[in-house]
Amino acid sequence: MIPLVEARGIGFATRRTTILDDISLVLPPGRITVVLGPNGAGKSTLLRLLVGELAPTSGSIAYSGVPLRDLPHWQLAAKRAVLPQSGTLAFPFTVYEVVALGLDGAGSPVAGRSAQARIATALEQADVAHLAERQFPTLSGGEQQRVQFARVLCQLAAGRIHEPRQVLFLDEPVSGLDLEHQIAVLETARRLATEGAAVFAILHDLNLAAAYADELIVLKSGRQVAHGPPAEVLTDRLLAETFGVRLAIRAIPAAPMPFVLPQARQSAP
């Protein structure tokens, strides 16, 4: 099966420094790939390369076999949606208007009743329907993030008309959310994956990563240091070498799911 996204040996360098070096990965449909790594490891740069926002200085990226640079903007918008880390708005757009922006980009815009239905569904899915008439700048950070998530869901729903093979990119999607909504966002991502999408997420919480990732990629200083299912990747050694912390990884007895507690520090060897 052709992977939705395939990156071969991609790197990104400015005149002075190399930010990312020789990363290869595939995003297959139905799977959640989570990127971990300390600050400045190049996680966001990797995401920006994969979504087409930056052009790699080496290597190549293809969406379903088509080179990324050959895809026009609007076609790309039907194939992938991106949840940014945080967004500000200088103007008093309503939540409904912000979510409706998801319908506008991809090729022929959706209009009329079906547009309204898609927006309403996206509002529901991100649990912000009750905020629809509020002005976006007056919302709390977490609420704003959920509205952005609704917009992204709306874009995917609109793009599905043209393109069934879609990728969802999430840049630290749970950083400003309460526990209930952290789980809800990742559950929605899981549901989209089950329906055939590929999901690529940057996370900081190792336990959420272990619980939701099918595949983990660990970056350090622009290089890939580990790659595989959580149970194989998350080891005491990796935590020590990559994150510089001495913590013990435990496993939930019933399931092969690793977890880590900060309190386990003392008992680490």
Add this chain to the structure above:
Amino acid sequence: MGASPARAATAGVGVTLAAALQRRRRRTAFVFGLLMLIVAATSVLSLGLGAVPIPPGRTLAALWTSVTGLPVDADAARDSLVILNIRLPRTLLGLIVGATLAVSGALMQGLFRNPLADPGLVGVSSGAALAAATVIVLGERLLPYLPFAVLPFAALPIAAFFGGLLFTSVLYGLSSGSGRTSIATLLLAGVALGAMAGAITGLLTFMSNDQQLRDLTFWSLGSLGGATWTKVATILPAFIPMAIALSFLGRSLNALSLGEAEAFHLGLPVERIKRIVIVVVALAVGAAVAAAGVIGFVGIVVPHLLRLAIGANHKVLLPASALLGAALLLGSDILARLIVAPAELPIGILTAAIGAPFFLWLLLARRRMVT
């Protein structure tokens, strides 16, 4: 996020949402209707008021007979002469310039994602002002050396227009590299170039004689006086691109409000849109400044008021700005004609007197909102 209890109320939320959308649409339609009424009313007033006052009824009658070509009596003939030759071009110029300044403001604010942005910031106004000052002060000395015969009445608008375009192009060149435009660099370079243009304009002022000084002052304060059909016809082509752009830029600016990266993610050709906005604004504002001088604050006040009334959606904000801008400038022009009649106040004084306190209030209100 199916876990939420809000799901149970799906149907109810759908109904209230539809009702809310309906309310918003009605409100927008009402505001548009009101704006058109105000534009029509100010236009009739503008045609009627002046050294020879003509009541609204006779104004409309004069317009009607000049369209239909019906025979009229002496009084009506005099009315239509005054209206058609003097006041109609002035009124049209006011409508066009007002609409242009307000729409340009809304476009710039959308592009910079900043409600305080203004066409003056990207160097259009300062470039146009410098070129116009050059023509006023050095015109007689330069004219013989020009390769083609520039008609004296057209020299000022043409120079101002190209000055604005030149400055905007230079700024755009400075701030874009490797296919991307840095908005921050654009703003800061705009401030620097504006200061430079101000210095040279100041030098020209210093060099000028009494008559030139009067011309300079009058022009830098802005005025719709001296509008002729020739002037209107000369600058009209520059406004056409903006009128066309109005129809499709709204959607793009909405997406751009989220940020450039987000607009790209949504599938917009961001760089092309930025280029279109800058060129369209340079053209239209260059022409507006050339025709009516420097008129400030319309571009800030109008979009802000409208955002309070109908929200931030550029699809409705841009056409509404055109209407309110036209009405506001024409209203200011009527005041400028009446306050010190039979003399005329420069219109820029009025818009600045209203606009500057408004701008300060806007700044303070924003600061309160942030803290």
